[in-house]
Amino acid sequence: MKLKDLSELLHLSQTTVSRALNGYPEVAEATRRRVLAAAEAHGYRPNMRARSLATGRAMAIGHVIPVTARHEMVNPIFADFLAGAGEVYSRRGYDMLISIVPDEDQEQAYRELRTKGSVDGLIVHAPKLGDPRVHLLTEIGMPFVVHGRASDAVEPYSWVDMNNTHAFRRATDLLLDLGHRRIALVNGLENMDFAIRRRAGFEEAFAARGLTPDPALMTSEEMTEVYGHDTARTLLATAAPPTAFLVSSILPAIGVRRAIEEVGLRMGRDVSVITHDDDLSYLKNRGDVPVFTATRSSVRAAGQRAAEMLLDLVESPGSGPREQLLEADLILGQSTGPLLQSVSR
Amino acid sequence: MKLKDLSELLHLSQTTVSRALNGYPEVAEATRRRVLAAAEAHGYRPNMRARSLATGRAMAIGHVIPVTARHEMVNPIFADFLAGAGEVYSRRGYDMLISIVPDEDQEQAYRELRTKGSVDGLIVHAPKLGDPRVHLLTEIGMPFVVHGRASDAVEPYSWVDMNNTHAFRRATDLLLDLGHRRIALVNGLENMDFAIRRRAGFEEAFAARGLTPDPALMTSEEMTEVYGHDTARTLLATAAPPTAFLVSSILPAIGVRRAIEEVGLRMGRDVSVITHDDDLSYLKNRGDVPVFTATRSSVRAAGQRAAEMLLDLVESPGSGPREQLLEADLILGQSTGPLLQSVSR
DNA sequence: ATGAAAGCGCTAACAG
DNA sequence: CTGTTAGCGCTTTCAT
Numbered sequence: 001m002k003l004k005d006l007s008e009l010l011h012l013s014q015t016t017v018s019r020a021l022n023g024y025p026e027v028a029e030a031t032r033r034r035v036l037a038a039a040e041a042h043g044y045r046p047n048m049r050a051r052s053l054a055t056g057r058a059m060a061i062g063h064v065i066p067v068t069a070r071h072e073m074v075n076p077i078f079a080d081f082l083a084g085a086g087e088v089y090s091r092r093g094y095d096m097l098i099s100i101v102p103d104e105d106q107e108q109a110y111r112e113l114r115t116k117g118s119v120d121g122l123i124v125h126a127p128k129l130g131d132p133r134v135h136l137l138t139e140i141g142m143p144f145v146v147h148g149r150a151s152d153a154v155e156p157y158s159w160v161d162m163n164n165t166h167a168f169r170r171a172t173d174l175l176l177d178l179g180h181r182r183i184a185l186v187n188g189l190e191n192m193d194f195a196i197r198r199r200a201g202f203e204e205a206f207a208a209r210g211l212t213p214d215p216a217l218m219t220s221e222e223m224t225e226v227y228g229h230d231t232a233r234t235l236l237a238t239a240a241p242p243t244a245f246l247v248s249s250i251l252p253a254i255g256v257r258r259a260i261e262e263v264g265l266r267m268g269r270d271v272s273v274i275t276h277d278d279d280l281s282y283l284k285n286r287g288d289v290p291v292f293t294a295t296r297s298s299v300r301a302a303g304q305r306a307a308e309m310l311l312d313l314v315e316s317p318g319s320g321p322r323e324q325l326l327e328a329d330l331i332l333g334q335s336t337g338p339l340l341q342s343v344s345r
Numbered sequence: 346m347k348l349k350d351l352s353e354l355l356h357l358s359q360t361t362v363s364r365a366l367n368g369y370p371e372v373a374e375a376t377r378r379r380v381l382a383a384a385e386a387h388g389y390r391p392n393m394r395a396r397s398l399a400t401g402r403a404m405a406i407g408h409v410i411p412v413t414a415r416h417e418m419v420n421p422i423f424a425d426f427l428a429g430a431g432e433v434y435s436r437r438g439y440d441m442l443i444s445i446v447p448d449e450d451q452e453q454a455y456r457e458l459r460t461k462g463s464v465d466g467l468i469v470h471a472p473k474l475g476d477p478r479v480h481l482l483t484e485i486g487m488p489f490v491v492h493g494r495a496s497d498a499v500e501p502y503s504w505v506d507m508n509n510t511h512a513f514r515r516a517t518d519l520l521l522d523l524g525h526r527r528i529a530l531v532n533g534l535e536n537m538d539f540a541i542r543r544r545a546g547f548e549e550a551f552a553a554r555g556l557t558p559d560p561a562l563m564t565s566e567e568m569t570e571v572y573g574h575d576t577a578r579t580l581l582a583t584a585a586p587p588t589a590f591l592v593s594s595i596l597p598a599i600g601v602r603r604a605i606e607e608v609g610l611r612m613g614r615d616v617s618v619i620t621h622d623d624d625l626s627y628l629k630n631r632g633d634v635p636v637f638t639a640t641r642s643s644v645r646a647a648g649q650r651a652a653e654m655l656l657d658l659v660e661s662p663g664s665g666p667r668e669q670l671l672e673a674d675l676i677l678g679q680s681t682g683p684l685l686q687s688v689s690r
Numbered sequence: 691a692t693g694a695a696a697g698c699g700c701t702a703a704c705a706g
Numbered sequence: 707c708t709g710t711t712a713g714c715g716c717t718t719t720c721a722t
Contacts, residue, residue: 001460002715013693018717028691045460049403050715052394053698060442067428076421083412086445095463097405098441100431115346115390117699118440226627254595254623257602261613267606278599282571347699358709363701371707395699398714462715 001044010038021046048095052117060095061085061310062119064110066103066126068222075223077249077277078125080296081147084303085123092311094120107136114140121314123147123306129191143317145310147302148193158313158321160306162298164194167328168201168246171274174332175244176205180272182217184235184242186228186252190220198248198276217242221252228255236263236271244272250296253278280331298328346389355383366391393440397462405440406430406655407464409455411448411471413567420568422594422622423470425641426492429648430468437656439465452481459485466659468492468651474536488662490655492647493538503658503666505651507643509539512673513546513591516619519677520589521550525617527562529580529587531573531597535565543593543621562587566597573600581608581616589617595641598623625676643673 007017012035020027020035027035038044052058063085065078082096089096097119101109110133113119121143124133127150134153137144146159175183185202188195199218206213217235221227228247235242236259247253253275257267265271279296309322352359357380365372365380372380383389397403408430410423427441434441442464446454455478458464466488469478472495479498482489491504520528530547533540544563551558562580566572573592580587581604592598598620602612610616624641650669658664 003717004715014716015694015718016692019692022717026691031691043456043460045457047398047715048461048463049394049397050462050698051717053392053398053700054715054717056698058394065428065431067432076424079421079424082443083410083445086410086443087412090444090446096443096445098427098431098443099435100428100441101435111388112390115388116393118393225624229627250599254599266611279570282574348701349699359700360702360710361708364708367701373707376707392699395714396701398716399699399701401714 001042002047003044006035006038006042006044009042010035056117058118058120059093060097060119061089061307061314062097062099062113062122063125064099064101064106064113064122066106067100068103075249076251077296077299080299081125081303081306084300084305085307086303088304088307088311094311107132110136110142111140114142121145121310123310124150127193129193129196143310143313145306145313147306151193151196156321158309158323160302160309160324160326162194162302162326162328164197165201165204167276167330168198169205170201170330170332171246171276172202172205173208175246175272175274176209176211178244178272180244181211182214182240182242182244184217184231184245185213185219186231186245186247186256187218187220188223188248195220195248202246214240223249223252225251225255225258228252229259230255232256232259233263236260236265242271244274247273247275249277250275276328281329283331295329295331298326301329302326346387347392348389351380351383351387351389354387355380403463403465404438405442405464406434406652406659407442407444407458407467408470409444409446409451409458409467411451412445413448420594421596422641422644425644426470426648426651429645429650430652431648433649433652433656439656452477455481455487456485459487466490466655468655469495472538474538474541488655488658490651490658492651496538496541501666503654503668505647505654505669505671507539507647507671507673509542510546510549512621512675513543514550515546515675515677516591516621517547517550518553520591520617520619521554521556523589523617525589526556527559527585527587527589529562529576529590530558530564531576531590531592531601532563532565533568533593540565540593547591568594568597570596570600570603573597574604575600577601577604578608581605581610587616589619592618592620594622595620621673626674628676643671646674647671 003014003017007014010017016027016031017035020032021039048059063082086096099109113122122137124144124146127146127148129152131150134146134150134155134157138155146157149159149161172183185199187199190196190199203213219231228251232245232255245256247256253273256273260267260271267273277296281295281297305324305326309324313319348359348362352362355362361372361376362380365377366384393404408427431441444454458467467482469489469491472491472493474497476495479491479495479500479502483500491502494504494506495502517528530544532543535541535544548558564576573596577590577600590601592601598618601618605612605616612618622641622644626642650671654667654669
């Protein structure tokens with residue numbers, strides 16, 4: 001069922017039917033009702049690529065997900081962000097296009113999306129120090145919103161970010177309050193913007209008490225399970241092992257916990273682990289086990305906000321860049337169980 | 346830079362330029378070289394929407410990801426599958442379209458994708474018992490490959506699946522070999538095809554030794570962290586708690602481990618946990634810690650295979666349905682550390 | 691308030 | 707081998 005069929009059926013021109021369907025004001029109400037009814041009855045759906053060709057708008061937003069050559073893995077956090085964004089897109093009639101691209105082919109991928117006309121805008125994931133993408137996209141005039149911040153970009157740009165510094169400041173404060181001093185920071189790669197901010201929060205908490213974290217306990221790698229595992233094994237085998245781990249994401253946290261189990265330490269009693277990007281919201285109203293987390297649902301909310309911001313940008317190209325800093329949904333507290341043990345030194 | 350510009354520049358017709366670019370044989374080699382050079386020089390990219398409209402092919406594959414209304418969460422395993430599939434798509438020039446859809450709106454979503462002409466084919470995720478999608482898609486003539494199996498479908502269809510029964514048979518055997526008898530199965534919802542097969546493998550292992558698993562220890566829910574946590578808390582508080590947990594996926598496994606920590610049991614010594622859909626491949630060549638896992642990279646491979654199968658289907662519509670059963674990359678064995686403890690009863 | 695006609699950028703018969 | 711001519715299904719001037 002295409003427009004032509006529908007118009008012939010109704011003894012109207014394609015023009016009128018199109019106008020009726022798209023809510024143009026110059027159509028008689030009676031006509032509109034007839035058209036809408038017929039469209040509904042025959043299950044008419046406009047062909048998106050024809051419409052796109054005619055209007056010049058793709059009605060699609062692109063997400064370029066970098067996958068690192070070394071690990072061929074995707075951070076599961078992306079899934080939450082995409083879920084949030086996807087919800088907004090479908091509500092507003094947009095499609096979501098995902099390109100899984102090897103890290104080194106990124107620039108190429110962006111240029112292609114532009115000229116192929118497949119998308120109206122882009123979400124930029126995982127900004128790095130010296131990231132060329134903000135400049136590139138500004139140059140080719142593609143609307144975009146950065147998930148995170150590209151701190152050293154020269155031109156203004158739109159972004160949505162979690163307050164990573166604050167979250168890690170608070171998490172570290174929690175551990176320091178419990179008496180921990182040898183705290184391991186298992187962080188992401190420090191050419192990534194978020195990792196730099198997380199470390200800043202960590203150091204800030206120490207500095208506020210006139211302390212300095214041991215550099216040997218601050219590690220930085222791609223956030224895989226193996227990284228968490230090997231880091232924890234190594235650190236726990238040293239003469240002065242950490243009494244607590246602050247882990248940047250859920251995958252390395254699994255590895256850290258596994259390592260602790262392997263060496264026979266008791267979780268919580270001998271060593272404590274708290275994790276960002278986990279989701280413990282279910283523990284919130286239990287009373288017995290308040291712990292630390294920045295929930296994965298926060299990431300979902302960020303996806304929603306970023307998508308809304310981008311669609312606004314796409315639909316009203318005049319507006320300047322916008323920024324939004326979101327506080328993670330943190331749950332902080334002392335466990336009555338052995339999950340977070342205080343330490344006396 | 347569009348085709349017309351390019352053709353005028355070269356004093357050729359659009360047709361010839363188009364043919365040269367698309368590798369049609371009837372173009373003179375010299376002409377082709379000229380065209381290719383000019384296209385390269387001016388950074389010409391065909392507009393995909395125009396091409397699609399002309400050819401009737403979208404050059405895009407759709408993935409409909411169900412998100413359950415109750416938990417608003419996306420199984421992180423999807424990320425791995427999508428990464429595998431996405432790699433194949435980009436290699437073969439296809440885009441990947443993701444629709445995040447509330448469970449109940451699925452049928453609608455599929456019909457829309459069809460009539461909107463946004464995709465050439467679909468991957469069907471998370472098939473259930475009595476799943477209407479196989480029938481629906483067959484009826485509307487949309488090529489598709491099921492990730493998993495829709496066991497009770499009447500018409501033939503293409504699928505790629507992991508051998509879930511076998512994986513769980515082997516995992517259960519491992520635990521039974523270690524002397525465990527009270528093994529908790531923390532499984533997915535049993536209206537999901539994969540969960541049914543996993544349970545079958547579990548029961549098969551018991552049956553092969555003339556044993557019967559305790560029904561009270563077999564649980565079935567949506568695979569969230571909270572589910573794993575609460576289930577483990579409940580089971581561990583009973584008069585006859587399990588000595589081991591066999592967990593269907595990584596999220597509930599985190600919850601199970603957390604619960605074990607909370608009640609003060611020692612992981613591996615008091616109770617053992619093994620997890621499907623985790624990725625311990627990094628432990629494979631360590632010698633010291635052979636354990637159990639079905640790696641997440643297996644899921645990635647499944648994504649690749651499904652994508653390849655679907656593209657073949659799309660590009661040669663004649664061929665009948667194909668099927669592929671993949672063995673998970675299992676790592677099984679007794680830990681020398683306390684990860685998997687044997688039990689004497 | 692409605693319609694005719696001209697594209698959007700590309701591919702695909704059909705000629706030559 | 708190359709060019710001419712129609713479309714693909716929809717939107718959008720411009721008339722009426």
